[in-house]
Amino acid sequence: MARSRKRHGTPRSRHGRRRRHGMLKKLLLTSALALIPIGTLGAGGYFANIHLSREQIDANYCYQRADQEQVATFIDFSLTHQTSRSQQRDLRNTLTQTFESLPPNGRVLIFTTANDSTASVTDPVFVLCNPATMPSEQASIGAPDTSTQVLARQQREASERYAAFVDDLIRQSTQQSHLATSSPILEQIQGISRYDFGAPLSKLIIYTDGINNSDTARFCAVQGELPRFEVFARRPKYRFIKPYDFGGAEVDILLVEQGELPSQHLPFCTNQELRDFWLDYAESNGAGMARVTPLGYGAGQ
Numbered sequence: 001m002a003r004s005r006k007r008h009g010t011p012r013s014r015h016g017r018r019r020r021h022g023m024l025k026k027l028l029l030t031s032a033l034a035l036i037p038i039g040t041l042g043a044g045g046y047f048a049n050i051h052l053s054r055e056q057i058d059a060n061y062c063y064q065r066a067d068q069e070q071v072a073t074f075i076d077f078s079l080t081h082q083t084s085r086s087q088q089r090d091l092r093n094t095l096t097q098t099f100e101s102l103p104p105n106g107r108v109l110i111f112t113t114a115n116d117s118t119a120s121v122t123d124p125v126f127v128l129c130n131p132a133t134m135p136s137e138q139a140s141i142g143a144p145d146t147s148t149q150v151l152a153r154q155q156r157e158a159s160e161r162y163a164a165f166v167d168d169l170i171r172q173s174t175q176q177s178h179l180a181t182s183s184p185i186l187e188q189i190q191g192i193s194r195y196d197f198g199a200p201l202s203k204l205i206i207y208t209d210g211i212n213n214s215d216t217a218r219f220c221a222v223q224g225e226l227p228r229f230e231v232f233a234r235r236p237k238y239r240f241i242k243p244y245d246f247g248g249a250e251v252d253i254l255l256v257e258q259g260e261l262p263s264q265h266l267p268f269c270t271n272q273e274l275r276d277f278w279l280d281y282a283e284s285n286g287a288g289m290a291r292v293t294p295l296g297y298g299a300g301q
Contacts, residue, residue: 054144061158062107062129063143069106070197071098072124076208077114078183079256080173084297087256088170091207094254095166098205099159102130104137106202110165111192113183114172122191126165131155184214186241193243193285201249204287209256210274211266216241219277220261220269229280248288253278256295 057063073095083091099108109124131154132138138146185208192204212219216237219226232238255278261271275292282290 057131057143057154060107060127060129061131061154063105063141064198065105065141066199068199069103069202070199071102071106071108071203071205072192072195072197072201073098073108073110073205074188074192074207075110075112075169075173076183076185076206077112077173078213079209079258082258083173083256087295087297088173090254090295091173092166092170094205094207095169099128099130099162104130104132105141105143106130109195109197110169111188112169113188122188122195124195128158128162128165131158183212184216185210185212186216187214190241190243193246200247203250203252204246206251206253207256208253209258210253210278219274220266223268226269226273226277229277229284232277233284243285245286246282246288247286251282251287251290253282253290253292254295255292258297
């Protein structure tokens with residue numbers, strides 16, 4: 001009987017081992033198949049993270065950089081309805097040349113005193129960067145590798161947006177609804193000097209007739225309110241509208257002149273006194289280079 005039990009037990013043990021082995025293989029295969037989607041998703045997530053972490057150009061075609069060139073343009077809307085065709089061309093040419101002369105990733109910010117944009121806390125009405133046009137320029141600003149085709153498209157789009165803005169600005173400058181009701185030139189320049197550009201201001205362009213008309217002073221209209229700048233700077237009111245130091249930025253003042261001064265409505269200054277005041281103002285407040293360019297009413301007519 002003992003031999004009989006031994007003979008019948010052996011086949012049952014082998015059959016059990018085969019069953020256990022088959023179940024183990026099935027379990028391993030199922031586990032491997034279950035892991036495939038997880039691995040695939042993990043790889044997809046990894047490459048998605050690489051894409052998301054890649055620096056993207058922003059909506060104004062800018063990459064934020066500590067050494068980015070910053071150019072601010074201020075347009076005084078109190079006089080633009082009275083400018084001649086040549087002075088309007090001067091404004092258009094200035095705006096166009098400002099953008100075209102920017103280095104790759106250079107940024108232009110435009111401020112105005114248009115009736116619907118003037119505020120005590122100054123903010124630009126338009127911001128745009130000049131995109132790189134070649135991969136070598138893209139590399140020079142430490143931006144991600146981008147194909148020549150994509151760079152050309154970005155440059156074209158930015159240029160078209162800027163040209164459309166300039167056209168609209170020139171049109172608005174002659175419309176009654178946009179004309180400034182006062183001329184707080186000193187206050188607006190102070191506001192621009194306080195604006196956080198994210199990098200040192202490189203250049204400030206000012207398009208104005210230079211005749212401040214606010215609670216601070218009414219140049220040329222009230223006797224004694226446009227003295228030499230050194231005298232004006234000692235007055236108590238000046239400390240409230242003194243700009244932050246220009247920090248070596250170039251300051252270019254395009255002084256729109258509509259005739260000879262003194263005149264019937266502006267009897268208390270001369271053209272030369274206005275030019276001298278604004279030049280001294282810029283130099284005394286830290287301009288690296290200051291320039292006043294008179295824009296004659298009839299020039300180019």
